[in-house]
Amino acid sequence: MDSKVGPFLRWTGSKSWLVSNHIERFLPTKYNDYHEPFLGGGSVYFHLRPKSISYLMDVNEDLINTYQQIRDYPELVISNLSKLKNTEEEYYRIRSSQPRTNHTRAAKFIYLNKTSFNGIYRVNSKGIYNVPYGYRKNIDIVDRTNLLGISKALRGTEILCQDFQASINNVKEEDLVFLDPPYTVAHENNGFIAYNQKLFTLEDQYRLRDLIKIINERKAYFILTNACHPKIKELYQDVGAISKVSRYSRVGGRNKTRGIVNEYIITNC
DSSP, rough: OOOOOSSSSSTTTTHHHHHHHHHHSSSSSSSSSSSEOOOTTOHHHHOOOOOHHHHHHHSHHHHHHHHHHHOOHHHHHHHHHTOOOHHHHHHHHHOOOOOOSSHHHHHHHHHHHHBBSSSOOOOOOOOOOOOOOOOOOOOOOOOHHHHHHHHHHHTEEEEEEOOOOGGGOOTTTTTTEEEEOOOSSOOOTTTHHHHHHHHOHHHHHHHHHHHHHHHHHHHHEEEEEEEHHHHHHHHHHHEEEEEEEEEEEEOOGGGGGGGGEEEEEOOOO
């Protein structure tokens, strides 16, 4: 296998904790193609580096464009990133800019992600990114070595902008589907629930549950992460084995949003 690479984005809800402490015990012994309908920061994909075909998906158009450009045109993205400075003035200039090409859009996305407050991706009612400057010093905006490694790791993958339900179109027997939806119901200290209800409704959780039933019918494997909440346990109790795992939460800037929280891992592996 090539040298190890890590996620190139800061992402709220990142599953780096799952990769570090839990993922191996939930994986099937072997599997065919790999599917990830909620790509986000891609922690699990970059940890597994599947040898077969991988289908990576998300509904965030800017996120998917960034992955596609890093896969196909890494040097163009890196060249554009190299021109940007980590200053408050530069941040707001770039935030209000409207790049004309896909690779400059990708460079903008990465730059804002690395220099914004807490790496949050948030847009207003008009779809305009509105996260303030993060005052983060001593960061490598470009991270050239990792981006080139990421580009290599993404070769041969299908990277698609689509709703998670469409992922079933490519799922076959003994494929592996990893699902990490935005959490809809509050659990312990989850401080992002009010925003996530706009991203992923309870109705979406029902749609996701129905998708997993189809995955089961196709005799494919799935691993689902979700909030540790009675409603989630009720929804998914008949589709797979439910395990509760603990992790440390660093979400938000207030003490009440930090500490040990529990999450559910639901799987048929």
